[in-house]
Amino acid sequence: MATSSTVQVSLPMPRIPRSRKTPAEIAAAAPVPGERSVLLAAPRGYCAGVDRAVIAVEKALEHYGAPVYVRKQIVHNLHVVSTLEARGAIFVEENDEVPEGALVVFSAHGVSPAVVASAADRGLRTIDATCPLVTKVHKEAVRFAKDDYEILLIGHEGHEEVEGTYGEAPEHTQIVNNPAEADTIEVSNPDKLIWLSQTTLSVDETMETVRRLRARFPNLQDPPSDDICYATTNRQAAIKAIAPQSDLVIVVGSSNSSNSVRLVEVALEHGAKAAHRVDYASEVDESWLVGVGTVGVTSGASVPEVLVREVLALLADYGYGTVEEVTTAQEDILFSLPKEIRAKLKEAGDDSRGPGGRITVSDISS
Numbered sequence: 001m002a003t004s005s006t007v008q009v010s011l012p013m014p015r016i017p018r019s020r021k022t023p024a025e026i027a028a029a030a031p032v033p034g035e036r037s038v039l040l041a042a043p044r045g046y047c048a049g050v051d052r053a054v055i056a057v058e059k060a061l062e063h064y065g066a067p068v069y070v071r072k073q074i075v076h077n078l079h080v081v082s083t084l085e086a087r088g089a090i091f092v093e094e095n096d097e098v099p100e101g102a103l104v105v106f107s108a109h110g111v112s113p114a115v116v117a118s119a120a121d122r123g124l125r126t127i128d129a130t131c132p133l134v135t136k137v138h139k140e141a142v143r144f145a146k147d148d149y150e151i152l153l154i155g156h157e158g159h160e161e162v163e164g165t166y167g168e169a170p171e172h173t174q175i176v177n178n179p180a181e182a183d184t185i186e187v188s189n190p191d192k193l194i195w196l197s198q199t200t201l202s203v204d205e206t207m208e209t210v211r212r213l214r215a216r217f218p219n220l221q222d223p224p225s226d227d228i229c230y231a232t233t234n235r236q237a238a239i240k241a242i243a244p245q246s247d248l249v250i251v252v253g254s255s256n257s258s259n260s261v262r263l264v265e266v267a268l269e270h271g272a273k274a275a276h277r278v279d280y281a282s283e284v285d286e287s288w289l290v291g292v293g294t295v296g297v298t299s300g301a302s303v304p305e306v307l308v309r310e311v312l313a314l315l316a317d318y319g320y321g322t323v324e325e326v327t328t329a330q331e332d333i334l335f336s337l338p339k340e341i342r343a344k345l346k347e348a349g350d351d352s353r354g355p356g357g358r359i360t361v362s363d364i365s366s
Ligand code: SF4
Pocket: 047, 048, 049, 050, 108, 131, 132, 133, 134, 199, 200, 229, 230, 231, 232, 259, 301
């Protein structure tokens, strides 16, 4: 059940420079009859897996010292990556860009066994920041491949998470990118077939893909538990709740963030008149606000809350100062930090993240 509360926002000044229009110029630029308001989706922003991964890099920098190498973007967010870069993280595409013997962090999206092996070959010290919910899907792939199942992995080819999961059992796995591919894919044994999925897909589109697969392969098995994670599911449910009342939805998130891009699609599918994704408040185009009474706002699972606050501050400048937060679920999931970091924190007597390296909110979030 969705709950809502209305607040007058009192926000810090945004750090992103914006146009210096007068209030009269702004009102003239975005004419709209009646009240202007914001519906703010909750849950939004950081999930437990992203928070864990970002803190793993922060703590690695603190306790091992810069540079700390990170294979791929630790999470798919420009602001997070550039902030960590400024602190001494070096982001690389592959292990062969990391000096032999250096420390490398594997990103939240997970890696295939081949990547782990290549790091070992190079004598790299590793910290595995793979989200535990991605690891769960990897374990499912290994288990079903061992039992000689054919795996249909629903996900986007080329996405790092899909590469990692596929790499666990390439001989047993085919990737299904979308519902249309479900109509054409061929399998060798339709009676020993299971589908798994990327964690950040559209719930509705994935169910449509499964429906079409099952129409062709009635004995297709479901995964033991949902692969699309709680954070993806909750953020999509929240945007569905506000989209029908929104003339415009703004999703804060990066272009390579699968779950952020899905939020734009879900908003449009569920009644938003328009929806756009931005990395920063400075990307909000004034023309989007023309004739708009209600703006829905949300953010992807890799987005620090500070970036949402900057969008809200910008909207307040345009007269959208009343913010109603619509909450569709409460989240209290926390993951322990990667074991390598926990050991380092213990050795250093660092309990700033609580017993056992449990975490709350990353420094970058606030
Ligand atoms: S979006 Fe889901 S799977 Fe991805 S890091 Fe967050 S909790 Fe983990």
